[in-house]
Amino acid sequence: MNNRKNKQEMNIEPELRAMMDTVTSKGIQSICFFNNKGGVGKTTLVANLAAQLALNLKKRILVVDADPQCNLSQYVLNDSEFDDFYQSEINRETIYSIIQPLSIGKGYSEKLPVKKSNSFGFDLIVGDPRLALKEDLLAQDWRDAKAGGTRGLRTTFIFSDLIEKSKENYDFVLFDMGPSLGAINRSILLAADYFIVPMSIDIFSIWAVRNIGEALKVWQAELENGIKLAEDPEEINLISRNKKSLKFLGYVMQQHKEKSEGG
Numbered sequence: 001m002n003n004r005k006n007k008q009e010m011n012i013e014p015e016l017r018a019m020m021d022t023v024t025s026k027g028i029q030s031i032c033f034f035n036n037k038g039g040v041g042k043t044t045l046v047a048n049l050a051a052q053l054a055l056n057l058k059k060r061i062l063v064v065d066a067d068p069q070c071n072l073s074q075y076v077l078n079d080s081e082f083d084d085f086y087q088s089e090i091n092r093e094t095i096y097s098i099i100q101p102l103s104i105g106k107g108y109s110e111k112l113p114v115k116k117s118n119s120f121g122f123d124l125i126v127g128d129p130r131l132a133l134k135e136d137l138l139a140q141d142w143r144d145a146k147a148g149g150t151r152g153l154r155t156t157f158i159f160s161d162l163i164e165k166s167k168e169n170y171d172f173v174l175f176d177m178g179p180s181l182g183a184i185n186r187s188i189l190l191a192a193d194y195f196i197v198p199m200s201i202d203i204f205s206i207w208a209v210r211n212i213g214e215a216l217k218v219w220q221a222e223l224e225n226g227i228k229l230a231e232d233p234e235e236i237n238l239i240s241r242n243k244k245s246l247k248f249l250g251y252v253m254q255q256h257k258e259k260s261e262g263g
Helices: 002-024 042-056 071-076 079-087 096-105 128-144 150-156 158-166 183-191 204-226 233-239
Strands: 029-032 062-068 115-117 122-125 172-177 193-201 247-253
Touching: 029 042, 029 158, 042 062, 042 071, 042 079, 042 122, 042 172, 042 183, 062 071, 062 158, 071 079, 071 122, 071 128, 096 128, 096 158, 128 150, 128 183, 128 204, 150 158, 150 183, 150 204, 158 172, 183 204, 193 204
Parallel strands: 029 172, 029 193, 062 122, 062 172, 193 247
Antiparallel strands: 115 122
């Protein structure tokens, strides 16, 4: 029995490698980890899954910290890196650097602000508290996007552009997101191929999954209508032509709750 168990354990890694090779042979895969309920272990899951894919399965991983609370960046960077990075006012390139040029009319940024995490083995787009300041921009431009406005659609597709720019250098792009159904997360969810819901064992996590499903149906229908009404269909098609509908990849239970008979 022990020999059989040892053989099975030895075969897990080659099987997993083969599965990942099949997945990545289809091109870059973008996955977001989202629950509009906080405290479910989302950031820990993203960081350690990305490290597993990078260090043990030798995949090229880009992780995007799209949560203005920057918990993933703090988790991944060591104390010295974290302090030096956030105290510096010079050449501090973060996720904010991606949205800022678009917000002042310069279009999409030409390159991605990537920082290597040596200990975790993946590349990181560092989070930034100032990302929350761009929530209004994305919300206002969403109204324009639904009506087919070029600026609104271009803003909505900002994370689609990020994924497009990652195609040559990465196998996976993973997004860590804040616990809200706001405009920033809407743009990420509309750009990604798949989403995973980290959950805790309570009724509120079930409600969170329902909320996501209902919101996505509305957003996808409104975006499709906006694309049909696009002022400049040729430009928008260049951004959206490879976009597939977001698919639910599954949920992850990371916690357990014990209760006594009395409680």
